[in-house]
Amino acid sequence: MIRLLAVLACTLLFAAPARAQDPPAQPQRIALWQNGAPGFESRRSIPEQAEAYWLKPVNDPSITYFPARPGRETGAAVLLMPGGAHEFLVITSEGNDAARWFNERGIAAFVLRYRLFRGKDSPYSFENARQDAERAVRTIRARAGAWKIDPHRIGVVGFSAGGELARHTLLSPPVAAPGKGDAIDKLSSRPDFGVLVFPGPLHGEEKITKDSPPLLMVATNDDQCCSQPIIDLLNAYRAAGASSEMHMYAAGGHAFNLGETTPLVSLRNWPARITDWMTDRGLLATWP
Numbered sequence: 001m002i003r004l005l006a007v008l009a010c011t012l013l014f015a016a017p018a019r020a021q022d023p024p025a026q027p028q029r030i031a032l033w034q035n036g037a038p039g040f041e042s043r044r045s046i047p048e049q050a051e052a053y054w055l056k057p058v059n060d061p062s063i064t065y066f067p068a069r070p071g072r073e074t075g076a077a078v079l080l081m082p083g084g085a086h087e088f089l090v091i092t093s094e095g096n097d098a099a100r101w102f103n104e105r106g107i108a109a110f111v112l113r114y115r116l117f118r119g120k121d122s123p124y125s126f127e128n129a130r131q132d133a134e135r136a137v138r139t140i141r142a143r144a145g146a147w148k149i150d151p152h153r154i155g156v157v158g159f160s161a162g163g164e165l166a167r168h169t170l171l172s173p174p175v176a177a178p179g180k181g182d183a184i185d186k187l188s189s190r191p192d193f194g195v196l197v198f199p200g201p202l203h204g205e206e207k208i209t210k211d212s213p214p215l216l217m218v219a220t221n222d223d224q225c226c227s228q229p230i231i232d233l234l235n236a237y238r239a240a241g242a243s244s245e246m247h248m249y250a251a252g253g254h255a256f257n258l259g260e261t262t263p264l265v266s267l268r269n270w271p272a273r274i275t276d277w278m279t280d281r282g283l284l285a286t287w288p
Contacts, residue, residue, distance in 0.1 A: 022070040024103055027096070032061045032135045037115070037128070038179025056088035057119045061132040063110040063139065065147070066099035072106035075150040075287025076278065079110045079136050079191070083160025083255070086118040086129070093257045094159040101258055105275055106284065108149055112136050114165065126202075131178050133169045134189035142184045150287045155193035155213075160226065160255065163199025167233075170194040170213050172204040193283060195274060196233070198226040198254055210241040216277045217244065218270060220252040247273055
């Protein structure tokens with residue numbers, strides 16, 4: 001009996017690391033509307049162009065699901081909104097690469113391909129991008145059970161122009177769902193938390209209260225476009241008694257992303273603030 005228990009203990013000891021080293025699951029792209037965006041169905045088949053780090057145009061809005069690393073799942077999820085001045089999407093470093101960073105930390109990630117209202121000859125408005133973002137949050141909630149995600153721990157992470165879209169999704173009243181709506185559109189589109197990474201200045205009507213979603217913000221002081229927005233948000237959150245945290249680094253400019261290419265040590269290490277903050281908020285507790 002003692003020998004049997006010893007064998008079992010050794011089996012469990014060596015099985016756990018093997019599980020943690022399972023390869024990441026393959027990403028899965030999911031259209032937000034089965035027949036294309038309502039009102040723009042005829043544009044669904046217009047192809048995207050991808051080169052180097054960017055992708056454009058987006059005519060069939062979607063999310064690409066990157067599951068958390070097997071054995072490390074926390075139940076938390078993030079919807080990633082890449083930047084690109086609403087002209088293109090920085091789909092690599094602010095999308096797919098960022099998704100894999102979150103996956104390694106047990107967080108499911110979804111990269112949003114949203115419509116670009118500043119693209120050449122674009123028929124879209126910023127409201128269409130907002131519809132895509134809100135539909136994406138609702139879609140993740142609708143399938144949370146199948147994806148083993150806590151429907152109350154779904155956040156948004158936005159970079160630059162994507163930070164503007166994330167800010168609207170977090171803090172502005174939702175826009176009307178396009179078309180006739182369906183069961184997904186009946187769910188809440190409000191994220192449970194947000195991370196804004198050098199977000200641009202574009203924002204809408206906001207009513208910030210003590211119950212506004214917890215917010216983590218980061219930018220550099222020498223970013224002429226995108227340092228002031230997080231200062232304004234911090235002040236608004238403080239006035240309302242809402243939960244917010246801001247990291248303003250001395251230098252580094254714009255688009256330092258997750259610190260992959262910057263020579264600055266502080267910016268190379270800043271992503272650890274995300275996991276620190278999420279841990280302190282209880283967002284990385286194992287679920288269920």
